[in-house]
Amino acid sequence: MLILHTSDWHLGRSFHGTGLLQAQREVLVQMADTVRDRGVDLVLVAGDVYDRALPAADAVEVLDGALAELVTAGAAVVLTSGNHDSAIRLGFGGHLMGASGVHFRTRMDEVTAPVVLEDPDGGRVAVYGVPYLEPRHAGQVWEVDPNHTAVTAEAVRRIREDAGARFAGQEQETAVITMAHLFAAGGAGSDSERDIGADTPGGQAGQADCSSEELLVGTLGQVPVSVFEGVDYAALGHLHGRQRMAETVRYSGSPLPYSFSEAHHTKGGLLVRTAGGAVTGVETVDWSAGRKLAVLRGRIEDLMDNPDHAWAEDRWCQITVTDPVRPPQAYRRLKERFDGLLNFVLDPDAGAAAVRSTYAARLAAATSDLEVCTGFVEHVRQRPASAAETALLTTALAESRAELDDEGRAA
Template sequence: MILLHTSDWHLGRSFHGTGLLESQRAVLDQLVSTVRERGVDAVLLAGDVYDRALPPADAVRLLDQTLAAIHAAGAQVVMTSGNHDSAVRLGFGGPLMAASGVHVRTDPERLAEPILLEGRDGERAAVYGIPYLEPRHLGQAWGVEPHHTPVMREAVRRIREDLTARGDDSDGRPLAAVVLAHLFAAGGHGSEGERDIGEGRHLDCEAEDPEALVGTLGQVPVSVFDGLDYVALGHLHGRQRMAEHVRYSGSPLPYSFGEWRQDKGGWLVHVDGGAVTRVEEVDWPGGRQLAVLAGPIAELLESAEHAWAEDRWVQVTVTDDERPEKALERLRTRFPHVLVFRHEPAGGRQERQKTYAQALRDAPSDLDLTTGFVHHVRERAATEQETALLETALTAARDKEAQA
């Protein structure tokens, strides 16, 4: 049996104001090709299917088309809700979809009810879907501390109880125990693309500071999953191995510039004899890729070393001492998909000798005052042409005042 572990599709997401739907469509087409070409028996989608609780219509349509394509390629789907999803909306129609091989787990009270999968070679697996668990709500309901680790321990305890009661399959064949979960595992490497799930904090927007989004309060030790055959994690966007049997697939696309060096894809999980015998990477280089560039503007515009970035979404940092004139406009002549522009002088920003209020008092003339304002705001002195325009405007203002 071959299982394909994926997560964090975030359908409907935008990237610095740019829609990602076509890139998401391209990478999901590659996922479906993997299902078809590798003979995948089931796709495990570990949460954050959508980017928000109320996804746009085109994102819902893309999910519908992708699930139909996976089914047509011969695989079943096990899908859970993440912290970005609305569990109720994602779970709508779940019992009906199960009849066609799309199994949705969004209700915490059903997490110990496995989906029993049989591969094309007769292998069997019990797949348990743990949706994102909100500790503040479930801790009280389950009689445990309202924190991520105790709540997840209770969820896994219920799964172990079911496995023990179930034993081997009815005809004596062993069952591989596979679990989907959406959480921050202790020791995992996050990025600024993930929303914080630390207790007491719920961010609902994109941010550029990774530390603002990825905390430590919500981290769950990997030891919680000891003894299970495979744990398919979602939430962190970088593909990574927490233990041989506990892994993040990462997101199929980069959703922050902090992910630009990551290879995106999933894991192919091979099950034989009721155990996981091999896990291999599968890459999906779909959609427009990212680039992070830095240097003097002349080098960025002229050096052949940056040609690889010309068709990518770009974050660029210009390191000239003064902010170059029309810097973003000039950069877009070579890199038309610049989304983030920064000016950070290579030698560091010089501390201002005077506050703006002091400079205002000390300006010897109105012209010095206005050109000083230009320099203060944009960190580049006014050009001769700009100085002339300001002088003309000041003269016109004085003449008008004299005529009043």
């Protein structure tokens, strides 16, 4: 059997204010082409199917079309809910859809309800879908400690127990595959994942997206890979970079990049092959949809004139300008060359910029009205006032004084 492991579709997500739904449609078409061309029997989606608990109508429409296309291409599908999904909404109609080959696993009580498929190469495959487990709720229901490690370990324990009882004494060997949505200890995060550690006691559920550095502060949200001992393959979701945690514990990563920290990721999925009730191999499959990403950094003149940056002209760009003084109209100038500029950052080279006093200190030291005005321009623009700006301010001050003098004489 050939199984396509995917996760983190995040349908309906935007990227720095730019909608990604068309790119998501394109990559899902490529996914269906892989199913058709490679003869994939089963597609796994390990959580974060949608980007939000209340997905927009067009995102729901994209999922509906994608599932129909995958089934038409010849594959069954198993989806689990992630921390971005509403488990109830995602799983609605699941019992009916299971008859068509689309299986949702979004509730705790479905952890021991495997999707069992006969392997064309002998044996069978049992897929146990573990939805995202909120530790406080799952810990209370299962009477274990309310943390990610304890509830995940309990879910896997129940899976091993169920598989042992369900398939005991049968001639066919069974490959046990577990889907889970979590942060595995040692995994590499990116800037586009939500910190599921915030859902532990003392954290804040629903926290905004965090950087990878914030994700790795502490270990409350991280689960050791060892909890998956005893299963033949763990198809993980949540981290957006494709990575191998152990030979049979892997992240497929997201099918599209969702932050500039993923600019160097190769996006796609994993093809897992089974035979005779065992996992016999894992290989990558790559997809490409929408604009690629570029991350540039440097002085404004180099960014504007250097032909070595031509490769980034048709990409979505994050550009950091390092000039010691903010160049005039820097964003507008860069946008002329890189029309996909989405994130502009000013970060002067360390040690290059002269030490600037605070605006209050400059104001206190000003000896004229003109210095007050040019000091304000420097404070707002993060650069000294230009000659043209200084001349304009000089004229404005002179005209203001003349008008005041005329009013005084009139009085």
